[in-house]
Amino acid sequence: MKLFNYFRSSASFRVRIALHYKGLDYDYIPVHLVRGEHHDPAYTGRVGDALVPTLVTDDGVALSQSMAIIEYLDETHPAPPLLPAEPLARAQVRALAQMVACEMHPLNNLRVLKYLVHELKVDEAGKNAWYIHWARSGLEAFEHQLVLLAQQRATQGLAPSVYCWGDAPTLADCCLVPHVFNCQRFNVNLEGVPLTMAAFAACMALPAFQQAQPSACPDHQP
Amino acid sequence: MKLFNYFRSSASFRVRIALHYKGLDYDYIPVHLVRGEHHDPAYTGRVGDALVPTLVTDDGVALSQSMAIIEYLDETHPAPPLLPAEPLARAQVRALAQMVACEMHPLNNLRVLKYLVHELKVDEAGKNAWYIHWARSGLEAFEHQLVLLAQQRATQGLAPSVYCWGDAPTLADCCLVPHVFNCQRFNVNLEGVPLTMAAFAACMALPAFQQAQPSACPDHQP
Numbered sequence: 181m182k183l184f185n186y187f188r189s190s191a192s193f194r195v196r197i198a199l200h201y202k203g204l205d206y207d208y209i210p211v212h213l214v215r216g217e218h219h220d221p222a223y224t225g226r227v228g229d230a231l232v233p234t235l236v237t238d239d240g241v242a243l244s245q246s247m248a249i250i251e252y253l254d255e256t257h258p259a260p261p262l263l264p265a266e267p268l269a270r271a272q273v274r275a276l277a278q279m280v281a282c283e284m285h286p287l288n289n290l291r292v293l294k295y296l297v298h299e300l301k302v303d304e305a306g307k308n309a310w311y312i313h314w315a316r317s318g319l320e321a322f323e324h325q326l327v328l329l330a331q332q333r334a335t336q337g338l339a340p341s342v343y344c345w346g347d348a349p350t351l352a353d354c355c356l357v358p359h360v361f362n363c364q365r366f367n368v369n370l371e372g373v374p375l376t377m378a379a380f381a382a383c384m385a386l387p388a389f390q391q392a393q394p395s396a397c398p399d400h401q402p
Numbered sequence: 403m404k405l406f407n408y409f410r411s412s413a414s415f416r417v418r419i420a421l422h423y424k425g426l427d428y429d430y431i432p433v434h435l436v437r438g439e440h441h442d443p444a445y446t447g448r449v450g451d452a453l454v455p456t457l458v459t460d461d462g463v464a465l466s467q468s469m470a471i472i473e474y475l476d477e478t479h480p481a482p483p484l485l486p487a488e489p490l491a492r493a494q495v496r497a498l499a500q501m502v503a504c505e506m507h508p509l510n511n512l513r514v515l516k517y518l519v520h521e522l523k524v525d526e527a528g529k530n531a532w533y534i535h536w537a538r539s540g541l542e543a544f545e546h547q548l549v550l551l552a553q554q555r556a557t558q559g560l561a562p563s564v565y566c567w568g569d570a571p572t573l574a575d576c577c578l579v580p581h582v583f584n585c586q587r588f589n590v591n592l593e594g595v596p597l598t599m600a601a602f603a604a605c606m607a608l609p610a611f612q613q614a615q616p617s618a619c620p621d622h623q624p
Contacts, residue, residue: 227550229501229543241490241554244547245504248496255489267477268463274470278503279451282467286508295535302522313517321451325466328449332463 182207184223185233187397189213190285190358191246192233196392197354198250202257206235210399213290247281250351262351272329273345276352279325280359284318288362308366315359315368319376322356326375344379353383361394404429406445407455409619411435412507412580413468414455418614419576420472424479428457432621435512469503472573484573494551495567498574501547502581506540510584530588537581537590541598544578548597566601575605583616 183199183206185192199206211217211232224230226242235243235252243249254262263270286292288311296302296310330340344352360380363370370377383389394400405421405428407414421428433439433454446452448464457465457474465471476484485492508514510533518524518532552562566574582602585592592599605611616622 224546227547229505229547231505237490243490243493243497245497245500247504248493248500251496252489252493255492267474268459268465270477271465271470271474274473275465275467278467278470281500281504282469282508283451283453286504287514292509295532296522299531299535300518300522300524300528306522309521310517313521324446325449325451 181205181238182209182236183233184209184211184226184236186211186213187394187400189232190289190362191231191281193358193361193392193394194246194281194354195233195235195249195253196397197349197357197389198253198262198351200388200391201262201349201354201386202253202260204253204257208398210397212399247277247351247355250354254351260348262349262354264346264350269345273350273352276322276325276344277350277355279318279322280352280355283321284314284359285355285362287314311366312368315363315366318359319363319368319370319373323373323376326379330375341375341379342382344376349383349386349388353379353389356380357383357389403427403460404431404458405455406431406433406448406458408433408435409616409622411454412511412584413453413503415580415583415614415616416468416503416576417455417457417471417475418619419571419579419611420475420484420573422610422613423484423571423576423608424475424482426475426479430620432619434621469499469573469577472576476573482570484571484576486568486572491567495572495574498544498547498566499572499577501540501544502574502577505543506536506581507577507584509536533588534590537585537588540581541585541590541592541595545595545598548601552597563597563601564604566598571605571608571610575601575611578602579605579611 183195211223213232217223218230218232227234227244229244233246233249235249243252250262263273293307296307326344333340343349344356357380390396405417433445435454439445440452440454449456449466451466455468455471457471465474472484485495515529518529555562565571566578579602612618
């Protein structure tokens with residue numbers, strides 16, 4: 181498999197976590213977003229949305245959208261799983277993942293920040309306030325959701341979760357960890373969201389998450 | 403089942419389509435977003451993100467995030483399916499759905515438009531330009547993806563898709579149709595995306611999509 185990706189792209193980071201967690205080999209093909217390499221016809225000829233990541237299977241099929249790629253990896257390489265077995269639990273994990281992927285990340289990616297600056301003439305302070313607003317409010321909602329899930333577990337007599345959901349990493353952790361990295365980079369306040377940060381810390385103690393992080397990527401730049 | 407939702411919310415509309423398509427009964431509980439009813443503690447006590455829709459199961463469990471809810475419905479009520487059986491095909495359908503749910507819709511929902519107006523002091527013309535930019539560029543990417551998938555089908559000797567993917571509606575159609583409704587409401591140009599609009603037309607010929615549309619909702623207001 182080949183992964184077209186960018187060290188700093190959080191959607192790319194999600195897929196790298198899944199690949200490392202499942203112990204799958206892949207070729208790392210860097211696509212430099214800031215240099216606009218994702219608009220190169222050689223790239224856009226493969227994927228409709230000209231975004232990273234793209235996973236190209238051994239049969240040469242290009243798959244886009246990070247969560248769709250991770251579900252594909254989970255269906256084709258089920259062990260270790262990134263989703264629980266039971267439908268209700270799967271829905272809870274997917275909802276956590278989608279809170280990041282559909283509510284937080286889309287507002288703060290590079291093309292949106294560029295639109296703010298170039299089209300809406302938002303200054304640096306306004307851009308940073310935008311970033312922090314969506315990143316932090318999203319984190320608070322995520323924490324609230326973890327609290328609700330913890331209450332459910334308690335009433336069922338289950339032990340507290342170690343990761344976002346349960347005692348092993350899931351798709352939710354694949355999405356959360358890159359978001360926390362982004363928060364750290366933009367100095368978003370990470371206080372007051374203890375369940376979220378405990379899940380993050382548990383993930384970062386695992387080799388897969390360490391190996392997938394931006395600083396471990398071949399195209400990493402400080 | 404109870405669906406907490408709002409007639410004009412496109413994430414709510416996605417789930418209504420899935421429920422009607424599968425022939426599942428549900429209680430429609432309106433949550434008036436413009437009046438801020440989603441911030442009521444009785445609502446936020448159930449779901450972390452204070453967004454619609456929320457599906458409450460017959461066991462009283464609250465599920466959030468429209469795509470997670472639809473996957474749950476598909477796993478618990480498999481017929482008729484909203485995802486194909488084969489992993490690669492499932493990834494293609496999910497990626498189309500996520501192009502809408504992760505790239506287009508998050509930028510144009512009510513809370514983001516409010517931030518533009520109230521925090522960034524963007525005027526009406528600027529707000530509309532923002533809306534149209536993301537809605538239209540997203541549609542063009544979606545069309546490009548449908549073209550790439552059509553080329554794949556042709557090389558495999560398969561008939562052209564009737565809907566977004568294949569000859570039956572999928573999760574991708576559940577996401578596309580509400581997006582096209584939004585485009586119509588904001589006068590987004592719908593020319594030049596023929597595969598996309600053909601899939602939309604095929605969907606709207608089905609009773610489930612008609613029954614789920616905003617004008618068919620009990621809380622509908624013109």
